Amino acid sequence: MSKHVLAQNQYGKAENRIVKVTRKGGDGSWHEIRDLNVSVALRGEFRDVHLTGDNANCLPTDTTKNTVYAFGKEHGIESPEAFGILLARHFVSSQAPIREAQIRIEEFAWERIPVPTRKEQHSFVRKGQEVRTAQITYSETTGLQVVSGLKELTVMNSTDSEFHGYIKDEYTTLQEAYDRILATKVTARWAHSALAADDAGHDWDRSYRKVRKHLLEAFAETYSYSLQQTLHQMAERVLDHCPRVNEVRLNLPNKHHFLVDLEPFGLGNDHEVYFAADRMYGLIEGTVHRDGVQPVIATSDWITA
Numbered sequence: 001m002s003k004h005v006l007a008q009n010q011y012g013k014a015e016n017r018i019v020k021v022t023r024k025g026g027d028g029s030w031h032e033i034r035d036l037n038v039s040v041a042l043r044g045e046f047r048d049v050h051l052t053g054d055n056a057n058c059l060p061t062d063t064t065k066n067t068v069y070a071f072g073k074e075h076g077i078e079s080p081e082a083f084g085i086l087l088a089r090h091f092v093s094s095q096a097p098i099r100e101a102q103i104r105i106e107e108f109a110w111e112r113i114p115v116p117t118r119k120e121q122h123s124f125v126r127k128g129q130e131v132r133t134a135q136i137t138y139s140e141t142t143g144l145q146v147v148s149g150l151k152e153l154t155v156m157n158s159t160d161s162e163f164h165g166y167i168k169d170e171y172t173t174l175q176e177a178y179d180r181i182l183a184t185k186v187t188a189r190w191a192h193s194a195l196a197a198d199d200a201g202h203d204w205d206r207s208y209r210k211v212r213k214h215l216l217e218a219f220a221e222t223y224s225y226s227l228q229q230t231l232h233q234m235a236e237r238v239l240d241h242c243p244r245v246n247e248v249r250l251n252l253p254n255k256h257h258f259l260v261d262l263e264p265f266g267l268g269n270d271h272e273v274y275f276a277a278d279r280m281y282g283l284i285e286g287t288v289h290r291d292g293v294q295p296v297i298a299t300s301d302w303i304t305a
Ligand SMILES: O=c1[nH]c(=O)c2[nH]c(=O)[nH]c2[nH]1
Pocket: 163, 174, 225, 226, 227, 228, 254, 282
């Protein structure tokens, strides 16, 4: 008998790196690549596994790893979300003790290196911008939940940003800014409605491109009086244009740029030369969701610049 309470628990193989090559064209010489990092977490009837050492309900983490690779071959990888949905549904529907499965995916994008002199196209350069993310949770009782996202998308406005009118107490030294650089490395997550999650024909890649575009456009077009205001505008823009997205959470580190004092050298500095500080940084985080919708995206994840 346990003296204490076994609370939330989950297990599975984390960070399964899978690269799927799809051969297209009549002779298969046109290659397409999907490069994922897939983590599996299973939840369910695992009390005995923890308390008594009885593994009758335990599907080995090694098996969950094998399933990721076998599914890559058998079903292909249409998108991170579609692949995650297949896996999550499989674990829950194939083993009675597994009541809920959560699949977390990072996708690394590759861009074709066109080689005009040859028909075969199998050369790629890793795209240096963001990492795409997806978190798929399938539960026997509550169904499917899909949260898409991106991280490490670094953006900058070299003007149209001010910050003033804030509280000033005995510790405040910050000078008010009427023209500053606003830069951040965006981590964004957005939750899809049940309608989208359950729609077998949903185009997840198209939806991703659309949300990304609206996040960037809102960042660029907002005349900002704080990164908080920019955050809100970015999330609002996505909810306004993407009817199947219910909730947006943004984590925005304020990548500070400080004007360098060039007076010692007899030089002026009219917003031209900045020192880009990599830390410490302000960290601005928030969720915006449709009225009447229960937010589902974790607020406790620790996201750093
Ligand atoms: O956009 C900003 N929001 C803040 O809350 C803040 N605080 C600070 O020192 N600089 C900034 N900038």
